[in-house]
Amino acid sequence: MIASFATVMVASMALVGCSTGSTNVEGEPDTSLTVGLLATPGNLDYTTTAGAAIPQALLYNVYEGLVKLDNDGTVIPLLAKSWTVSDDGLVYDFQLNAGVTFSDGSPFTADSVKFSLERVKDNWTANGPAYLDPIAAIEAVSDTEARITLSKPSNSWLFNMSGPVGTMFTESGIADLATAAVGTGPYTVSSFKTGESLVLSANADYWGEAPYMTDVTLRYFTDATAQTNALLSGDINLISGISQFQLVDQFKSNADFQVLEGASTGEVTLSMNNASDAFSDVRVRQAVMYAIDRQAVMDTANSGYGLLIGSMVAPTDPWYDASLADLYPHDPDKATELLDAAGVSDLTVSFKIPNLPYAVAGAQVVKDQLSKVGITANVTALEFPAVWLDEVFSNHDYDMSLIMHSEPRDVTAFAAPTYYAGYDSPEVMATFAEADAADPTAYIELMKEATTTMADEAAADWLYLQPAISLADADLLGVPKNTPSLALDLSTIAR
Amino acid sequence: MALVVLRRIGVFATTVVVASIVTFLMLSILPGNAARIALGVQATEADVAEQATAMGLDRPAVVRYLDWFGHVLVGDFGTSTVSRQAIGPDIADALGITVILVLTSVVLALLFAIPFGILTAVRHRKPDGVILSGISQIGVAVPGFLAGMLLVTVFAVTLRWLPAGGWVDPGDDFGGFLEHLILPAIALGSVQGAVLSRYVRSSVLEVMREDFIRTARAKGLGAGRALFRHGLRNAAVPVMTVLGLQIATLLVGAVVIERVFSIPGLGSLLLDKVALRDLPAVQGIVLVLVVFVLVLNFLVDLAFTLIDPRLRSAS
Numbered sequence: 138m139i140a141s142f143a144t145v146m147v148a149s150m151a152l153v154g155c156s157t158g159s160t161n162v163e164g165e166p167d168t169s170l171t172v173g174l175l176a177t178p179g180n181l182d183y184t185t186t187a188g189a190a191i192p193q194a195l196l197y198n199v200y201e202g203l204v205k206l207d208n209d210g211t212v213i214p215l216l217a218k219s220w221t222v223s224d225d226g227l228v229y230d231f232q233l234n235a236g237v238t239f240s241d242g243s244p245f246t247a248d249s250v251k252f253s254l255e256r257v258k259d260n261w262t263a264n265g266p267a268y269l270d271p272i273a274a275i276e277a278v279s280d281t282e283a284r285i286t287l288s289k290p291s292n293s294w295l296f297n298m299s300g301p302v303g304t305m306f307t308e309s310g311i312a313d314l315a316t317a318a319v320g321t322g323p324y325t326v327s328s329f330k331t332g333e334s335l336v337l338s339a340n341a342d343y344w345g346e347a348p349y350m351t352d353v354t355l356r357y358f359t360d361a362t363a364q365t366n367a368l369l370s371g372d373i374n375l376i377s378g379i380s381q382f383q384l385v386d387q388f389k390s391n392a393d394f395q396v397l398e399g400a401s402t403g404e405v406t407l408s409m410n411n412a413s414d415a416f417s418d419v420r421v422r423q424a425v426m427y428a429i430d431r432q433a434v435m436d437t438a439n440s441g442y443g444l445l446i447g448s449m450v451a452p453t454d455p456w457y458d459a460s461l462a463d464l465y466p467h468d469p470d471k472a473t474e475l476l477d478a479a480g481v482s483d484l485t486v487s488f489k490i491p492n493l494p495y496a497v498a499g500a501q502v503v504k505d506q507l508s509k510v511g512i513t514a515n516v517t518a519l520e521f522p523a524v525w526l527d528e529v530f531s532n533h534d535y536d537m538s539l540i541m542h543s544e545p546r547d548v549t550a551f552a553a554p555t556y557y558a559g560y561d562s563p564e565v566m567a568t569f570a571e572a573d574a575a576d577p578t579a580y581i582e583l584m585k586e587a588t589t590t591m592a593d594e595a596a597a598d599w600l601y602l603q604p605a606i607s608l609a610d611a612d613l614l615g616v617p618k619n620t621p622s623l624a625l626d627l628s629t630i631a632r
Numbered sequence: 633m634a635l636v637v638l639r640r641i642g643v644f645a646t647t648v649v650v651a652s653i654v655t656f657l658m659l660s661i662l663p664g665n666a667a668r669i670a671l672g673v674q675a676t677e678a679d680v681a682e683q684a685t686a687m688g689l690d691r692p693a694v695v696r697y698l699d700w701f702g703h704v705l706v707g708d709f710g711t712s713t714v715s716r717q718a719i720g721p722d723i724a725d726a727l728g729i730t731v732i733l734v735l736t737s738v739v740l741a742l743l744f745a746i747p748f749g750i751l752t753a754v755r756h757r758k759p760d761g762v763i764l765s766g767i768s769q770i771g772v773a774v775p776g777f778l779a780g781m782l783l784v785t786v787f788a789v790t791l792r793w794l795p796a797g798g799w800v801d802p803g804d805d806f807g808g809f810l811e812h813l814i815l816p817a818i819a820l821g822s823v824q825g826a827v828l829s830r831y832v833r834s835s836v837l838e839v840m841r842e843d844f845i846r847t848a849r850a851k852g853l854g855a856g857r858a859l860f861r862h863g864l865r866n867a868a869v870p871v872m873t874v875l876g877l878q879i880a881t882l883l884v885g886a887v888v889i890e891r892v893f894s895i896p897g898l899g900s901l902l903l904d905k906v907a908l909r910d911l912p913a914v915q916g917i918v919l920v921l922v923v924f925v926l927v928l929n930f931l932v933d934l935a936f937t938l939i940d941p942r943l944r945s946a947s
Contacts, residue, residue: 187672523664
């Protein structure tokens with residue numbers, strides 16, 4: 138998912154145990170929480186509706202899968218209490234938790250696993266049904282044992298199972314997914330008004346440890362200032378993933394609030410259409426890399442918040458290489474040399490950006506820096522998502538763009554020749570394929586190799602990693618810091 | 633009289649049909665693909681094409697228009713491509729909120745404008761009248777959204793007396809409803825109040841120079857009494873005209889104010905649906921807004937004839 142505001146948190150369980158809890162005037166612990174978010178779900182069905190907003194609200198809270206991601210981005214057990222993998226990496230035997238029920242009362246068994254995963258191929262149209270392509274067969278060995286056989290070994294599919302496609306459904310609960318969410322999670326949806334709010338109530342029959350917060354209201358804002366004002370005035374308790382960073386500092390100096398800075402998976406990317414006349418020459422793309430002062434872009438667009446990354450890899454991924462941030466130091470002379478070597482002078486490019494604050498601010502800096510090496514970038518801000526998706530993403534009618542890619546581990550999608558970046562390297566695609574089928578150690582090495590090659594070939598300029606900044610009442614505990622997945626895991630938050 | 637009513641209804645119906653066609657055409661040429669938005673960046677072009685067919689987007693424009701408008705005529709606004717729910721109830725909910733907001737702001741604007749306008753008119757040669765008149769000029773210059781942000785900063789963020797935004801249904805919690813209504817209504821009404829007070833002032837000044845006021849004074853009435861008994865009704869006609877024109881402006885202003893205060897009214901609904909290219913919903917909302925403005929203008933016309941009997945024979 139590109140450039141969604143959704144920011145997400147998966148939490149450290151430890152903090153909840155330490156919580157003593159604050160009390161309200163009646164002496165009862167206050168177990169209600171109001172969270173302010175920006176992207177509103179259009180409905181409750183992420184099997185056919187794209188976007189991070191629905192998984193942000195429902196994944197891990199209402200819906201659960203066999204596995205989930207912890208706050209460091211590691212796959213951990215959820216509905217599966219454990220699993221074993223055959224030596225050839227093809228057969229996964231999942232031992233399921235017993236006594237789990239869906240919120241409509243129906244039992245969760247290995248049959249639910251078979252039902253849910255087999256539905257993906259035919260019934261899902263959004264949120265990456267192709268992630269489950271490696272699955273060849275699903276077998277309910279007993280009520281609490283599910284065996285999944287892959288057609289080829291795949292390191293990524295279990296990770297992907299922690300996302301929306303791994304969600305467990307019950308046959309009796311899918312009649313109207315757009316308005317009724319029936320899952321096994323710690324919460325159920327008690328009301329939903331699109332654009333306004335989504336109210337979650339603790340599931341009294343939850344199979345696991347009950348969450349501290351019994352009533353959680355997710356309130357949706359269209360304006361980041363309105364969102365921070367609501368926190369300052371006490372209307373809400375938590376903002377997960379602030380999108381305008383100039384609003385952060387006022388909270389740092391205010392003892393009533395805490396500011397949590399973590400890592401997201403959102404790479405803010407200056408994409409160059411590798412298939413266009415302007416950028417088909419690697420030297421021209423590299424010239425752009427040297428021409429851009431990424432720190433200056435981050436300072437302007439993000440008030441300095443973020444992390445220089447230099448590749449399409451988030452620090453929570455095992456193949457993250459911090460040294461790539463220094464691959465192309467700011468060096469306009471070198472940029473001019475490369476352009477001369479490529480025989481390019483007076484280059485004019487179309488620079489089509491989404492009309493989102495960070496992109497509009499960042500594009501001005503990029504334009505200015507490019508002009509110093511003789512590249513003229515004509516900036517057009519397109520309405521996001523509708524027009525940007527149409528012109529840039531679908532029709533590839535652009536030379537340069539600037540947008541955040543927020544989906545975890547989206548580098549393999551980015552490398553596909555049909556993707557809007559137009560990067561076409563059979564070697565890199567082969568290395569990704571080899572990596573997916575390799576043993577876990579070689580997996581990391583090969584992923585590092587492919588992502589480094591993409592940086593060497595300047596497939597795009599990954600300007601910086603968007604920080605995951607949460608603003609919260611000072612007395613909230615267990616607020617997740619990082620956002621390694623799409624989900625906003627509420628189960629660890631306490632007072 | 634029956635002919636007049638018939639003509640009015642004819643004009644009304646024609647306007648609605650023309651508005652429906654214009655809305656439909658404008659949205660048809662708007663770039664962006666609802667199917668791509670629904671499926672996101674992971675879907676292939678083939679998936680998107682299939683989705684477009686499923687959503688009925690590949691049918692000819694005339695067929696889509698007739699299908700939509702035909703259903704609207706029997707009260708069926710269709711199904712949202714995003715929420716997959718009937719659009720009618722969503723529009724009704726949002727319209728209710730916007731109407732409450734707009735009417736409250738009109739009432740607040742009048743409550744401010746009438747006494748303030750009369751006062752500045754009566755004192756127009758005095759220093760205090762000039763100063764007050766200057767203040768209302770500043771009010772005209774401050775945009776509603778800025779007023780909203782200032783009100784939030786003072787009363788919600790700093791003093792924490794009122795919520796910074798959001799909405800509570802009056803049926804759920806009437807106190808909460810009023811708390812959430814007051815700041816946005818003031819923000820929306822402030823500019824209108826200032827504008828109206830200027831009109832009240834000039835209107836009253838004009839009336840005070842009329843012969844019948846001089847006659848009333850000559851009969852021995854005091855200045856205030858003459859104005860109150862004979863002047864205000866006459867002064868009200870131009871003010872009502874401006875108010876009628878302003879209601880359309882208020883609806884537009886409500887779109888912005890609803891954003892600033894995160895109020896789920898018709899403006900917020902419209903912007904959300906446009907962003908998602910939920911065309912059946914957008915068409916329905918715009919049509920409801922058109923009808924709403926037409927009905928309000930009709931009511932304003934009606935109010936004229938109540939205020940000024942001379943206008944009755946004219947219609």
